[in-house]
């Protein structure tokens with residue numbers, strides 16, 4: 569269990585891995601700023617904020633400059649120990665297949681996954697510099713690892729946009745190292761944010777799942793060929809890794825358990 573407490577801001581925190589980061593940092597007594605596009609509809613976050621005075625909710629669309637500027641106004645000079653760039657856009661699988669690519673969606677993937685996290689980070693640097701820990705985390709993806717690419721060939725826009733993010737994070741790592749600001753890129757693993765683990769081997773694949781993940785991948789998960797972990801397992805490991813992160817930590821791109829990820 570992590571021992572230090574501090575201040576953390578998390579993007580895309582209304583569901584999935586982002587929400588689990590909020591829950592776990594609250595349990596660890598951190599001061600948490602949870603951001604999402606629509607706090608009014610974020611039922612789980614609102615429930616958490618009732619019992620947790622350490623939790624403050626903010627509106628943030630990471631693709632929208634004025635939304636980021638409004639956040640900056642709201643947080644003012646708040647010292648930020650840890651920034652977690654979690655928000656991302658996976659998008660449905662069919663418009664990401666070669667031969668039927670939706671280029672508006674391709675552009676959207678880049679806006680959210682590659683540009684958004686860098687834009688947010690650039691704007692929040694003053695707060696990060698005022699923090700004690702000076703840690704900036706980006707959620708990367710094995711799907712954006714060029715070295716690991718293997719069939720089934722899917723998710724053109726998601727994969728390309730994550731690979732682009734990885735490159736920017738590598739740049740940023742070198743950029744901020746002289747200031748002793750830590751930058752890290754974490755692949756959270758294949759994490760069950762939608763109920764895949766409840767699928768039995770012979771269950772028909774529900775449309776709600778095939779709409780969001782390529783059917784070939786779901787079959788591999790269902791057959792146990794690709795191991796999937798829970799948000800609790802992934803985030804517990806990432807928090808442990810982040811706590812132990814130092815200016816000397818290498819490599820820059822790791823799995824949730826800290827093992828190296830190939831670029």
Ligand SMILES: NC(=O)c1ccc[n+]([C@@H]2O[C@H](COP(=O)([O-])OP(=O)(O)OC[C@H]3O[C@@H](n4cnc5c(N)ncnc54)[C@H](OP(=O)(O)O)[C@@H]3O)[C@@H](O)[C@H]2O)c1
Nearest residue numbers: 580582583584585605629630654655656707709758759761
């Ligand atoms: N789950 C996995 O297996 C897996 C594997 C590898 C990498 N990752 C990475 O881990 C991170 C979290 O994954 P997840 O599975 O928890 O994702 P998720 O369930 O799809 O949630 C994505 C979050 O990002 C938010 N978001 C999307 N567009 C946004 C925007 N323009 N501005 C602000 N927020 C926005 C979503 O908000 P709305 O609810 O408003 O849409 C949601 O809160 C992502 O970076 C993802 O790429 C996940």
